Amino acid sequence: MSIRRNINLGKEEVFGGDAGLRWKNVLLLAFGQKKMFKRMTPAILHFFVYAGFIIINAEMLEIVLDGILGTHRLFSPFLGVVYPVLLGMFEILALTVLVSCVIFLIRRNVLKLKRLTTGELSGGWPKTDANLILVTEIVLMSLLLIMNACDYNLQQLHAEHYAQTGPFLISQYIAPLFSGLSESSLLAVERGAWWIHIIGILAFLNYLPYSKHLHIVLAFPNAYYVSLEPVGEMNNMKDIQNEVLYAMEPDKAPTEVPADAAMPKFGAKDVMDLSWKSLLDAYACTECGRCTASCPANITGKKLSPRKIMMDTRDRLEEVGKNIDANKEFVDDNKSLLHDYITTEELRACTSCNACVEACPVSINPLNIILELRRNLYMEESNVPQEWMQMSNNIENNMAPWKMSPSDRDAWAHS
Amino acid sequence: MTVKTMAEYMAEGTEPEVLFWVGCAGSFDQRAQRITKAFVQILNKVGIQFAILGQEEGCTGDPARRSGNEFLFQMMAYNNIQVLNGYGIKKIVTACPHCFNTLKNEYPALGGEYEVIHHATFLQQLINDGRIVMKEGGTFKGKKITYHDSCYLGRANNIYEAPRAVLEAMDVELVEMKRCRTNGLCCGAGGAQMFKEEEQGTTRVNFERTKEAVATGASIIAANCPFCTTMLMDGVKNQEKEDSVQVLDIAEMIAQSI
Numbered sequence: 001m002s003i004r005r006n007i008n009l010g011k012e013e014v015f016g017g018d019a020g021l022r023w024k025n026v027l028l029l030a031f032g033q034k035k036m037f038k039r040m041t042p043a044i045l046h047f048f049v050y051a052g053f054i055i056i057n058a059e060m061l062e063i064v065l066d067g068i069l070g071t072h073r074l075f076s077p078f079l080g081v082v083y084p085v086l087l088g089m090f091e092i093l094a095l096t097v098l099v100s101c102v103i104f105l106i107r108r109n110v111l112k113l114k115r116l117t118t119g120e121l122s123g124g125w126p127k128t129d130a131n132l133i134l135v136t137e138i139v140l141m142s143l144l145l146i147m148n149a150c151d152y153n154l155q156q157l158h159a160e161h162y163a164q165t166g167p168f169l170i171s172q173y174i175a176p177l178f179s180g181l182s183e184s185s186l187l188a189v190e191r192g193a194w195w196i197h198i199i200g201i202l203a204f205l206n207y208l209p210y211s212k213h214l215h216i217v218l219a220f221p222n223a224y225y226v227s228l229e230p231v232g233e234m235n236n237m238k239d240i241q242n243e244v245l246y247a248m249e250p251d252k253a254p255t256e257v258p259a260d261a262a263m264p265k266f267g268a269k270d271v272m273d274l275s276w277k278s279l280l281d282a283y284a285c286t287e288c289g290r291c292t293a294s295c296p297a298n299i300t301g302k303k304l305s306p307r308k309i310m311m312d313t314r315d316r317l318e319e320v321g322k323n324i325d326a327n328k329e330f331v332d333d334n335k336s337l338l339h340d341y342i343t344t345e346e347l348r349a350c351t352s353c354n355a356c357v358e359a360c361p362v363s364i365n366p367l368n369i370i371l372e373l374r375r376n377l378y379m380e381e382s383n384v385p386q387e388w389m390q391m392s393n394n395i396e397n398n399m400a401p402w403k404m405s406p407s408d409r410d411a412w413a414h415s
Numbered sequence: 416m417t418v419k420t421m422a423e424y425m426a427e428g429t430e431p432e433v434l435f436w437v438g439c440a441g442s443f444d445q446r447a448q449r450i451t452k453a454f455v456q457i458l459n460k461v462g463i464q465f466a467i468l469g470q471e472e473g474c475t476g477d478p479a480r481r482s483g484n485e486f487l488f489q490m491m492a493y494n495n496i497q498v499l500n501g502y503g504i505k506k507i508v509t510a511c512p513h514c515f516n517t518l519k520n521e522y523p524a525l526g527g528e529y530e531v532i533h534h535a536t537f538l539q540q541l542i543n544d545g546r547i548v549m550k551e552g553g554t555f556k557g558k559k560i561t562y563h564d565s566c567y568l569g570r571a572n573n574i575y576e577a578p579r580a581v582l583e584a585m586d587v588e589l590v591e592m593k594r595c596r597t598n599g600l601c602c603g604a605g606g607a608q609m610f611k612e613e614e615q616g617t618t619r620v621n622f623e624r625t626k627e628a629v630a631t632g633a634s635i636i637a638a639n640c641p642f643c644t645t646m647l648m649d650g651v652k653n654q655e656k657e658d659s660v661q662v663l664d665i666a667e668m669i670a671q672s673i
């Protein structure tokens with residue numbers, strides 16, 4: 001799949017450490033959605049949708065098998081009296097999913113919550129994507145209930161194939177809506193709902209790769225591969241470490257430099273220069289904006305938005321992927337993630353506070369991308385604000401970021 | 416105040432219990448020097464044999480690295496590790512969370528492995544061990560105090576409780592801001608922002624944070640980082656609250672309480 005290929009365009013990064021701890025993260029962060037519960041209302045609603053999605057898929061199994069085998073309610077004879085109870089549970093879930101999605105739509109479009117409607121989410125595809133999926137969920141759940149309602153009516157007419165399961169917990173209340181219909185109309189509605197449901201689910205699966213809803217899959221590997229190191233630690237650049245070492249201790253330098261040794265590139269200018277984990281991050285992003293809502297730079301009106309960093313990375317990666325699809329290999333398009341998508345002003349506003357990393361419910365680290373791009377700005381482009389230039393000079397000459405004499409470093413102890 | 420350098424210990428042929436890494440702010444910034452001195456005062460009072468590197472200490476390279484200048488970071492790290500390893504240093508305490516983070520998390524990959532402790536944790540241990548005893552009455556007893564989590568001690572290194580335990584040992588009335596612990600809001604100084612003008616925005620990060628701190632009604636904002644201290648003091652000035660709200664490092668508070 002092209003997503004897999006695209007993620008592998010990133011630089012290799014090995015994630016070692018305790019596998020047990022990694023599985024624990026998958027369990028807590030992805031299955032348990034631990035970080036979602038920092039904000040209670042959306043956490044609970046989201047949990048309904050999530051649980052509904054998983055459990056209703058079990059019902060889907062029966063629906064699909066029925067389709068393949070030409071049976072109806074295949075599981076009903078095996079489960080006996082448990083069957084209607086089970087279906088009743090499914091119906092409750094379907095209803096909670098439905099209601100949750102309606103509330104989600106209201107939060108986005110009526111209440112217009114800041115986090116969900118501003119900046120990079122104020123229009124265009126991201127906005128459509130979010131609404132589209134909510135409406136689809138509502139339609140799918142309604143179909144499920146309609147299907148069961150008609151089913152019950154058909155049972156009462158003793159239609160062929162329709163096993164007597166009795167009324168279903170929720171759909172019995174909408175059953176009267178269809179009770180005037182003839183057997184053939186009921187059959188048509190019931191079958192119609194069944195087909196649209198199936199087609200809807202299949203369409204949804206095909207739609208995933210183009211949507212922020214890919215997180216329902218990628219949240220899991222993302223939680224597994226989240227860094228186990230303290231988040232304050234920046235990735236070491238081995239090339240530069242060695243360069244400094246050889247400059248200070250020339251006897252340690254390798255005597256023979258392989259002729260084909262490529263000049264290392266410092267930091268990241270484009271998506272291919274980022275770690276593959278950052279690219280996985282980009283595909284896993286749900287565009288929820290929790291990162292941006294907690295970002296001190298964004299809160300104080302700076303251009304930086306960590307959510308935009310992730311969305312830009314994904315958009316650029318998709319563009320690079322299409323470029324490869326069309327040309328068999330990447331052909332320079334005179335564009336890059338840096339500058340064409342993310343500006344220096346955004347990058348320079350970051351305080352490296354890790355609030356975005358902490359806030360993200362799907363274990364994404366926007367800060368890594370920011371810092372890698374900053375490295376490129378500094379070391380490849382020498383694109384540095386005057387004050388940082390001065391700071392570097394001071395550190396180099398005075399061993400401190402200020403213009404102070406190094407011989408005064410311990411002056412405080414004598415005063 | 417007794418302060419000896421590593422070189423002096425070496426000349427005497429003795430070893431200190433711990434190296435106090437002062438850091439650039441603690442060495443040169445006038446406000447942060449007061450924190451440095453307060454911490455030394457505590458160490459002296461408790462009777463801990465400590466050393467500083469003195470003029471052999473250099474910037475850890477944290478702001479260079481975060482601004483994007485990896486070369487300079489690597490150079491500073493190389494030199495510092497040479498000095499530290501040359502003295503056979505095993506244990507380091509520092510009052511700066513940025514130095515703490517770099518020494519603890521980033522130097523090991525470069526050959527510098529030490530036990531590194533931030534002064535919040537160090538002070539908490541001394542209190543737990545009964546080596547720091549507060550004086551009768553208590554300078555800050557019952558005072559309304561709010562605590563600002565620095566990003567590099569908090570989120571970066573998951574230390575939230577030690578500084579609070581230190582405050583509680585002084586019997587203060589701790590009032591938390593809404594954005595605290597993992598949700599704490601930055602003071603605006605990290606990522607080398609301290610050394611440049613902020614980007615264009617609607618307000619400054621330190622103003623936003625200080626507003627929240629002042630709104631708790633606390634008379635003291637307790638901090639654990641020399642950069643936060645500077646930023647918050649600026650914020651208090653901006654709110655014209657210098658007369659009613661103080662910004663103090665937890666070491667300064669302890670020094671005044673013993």
Ligand code: SF4
Binds near residue numbers: 297351370
């Ligand atoms: S690390 Fe940077 S991008 Fe992330 S929240 Fe902090 S300032 Fe914003």
Ligand code: SF4
Binds near residue numbers: 306310359361364
């Ligand atoms: S990076 Fe995480 S917190 Fe930010 S929008 Fe994406 S999923 Fe939400």
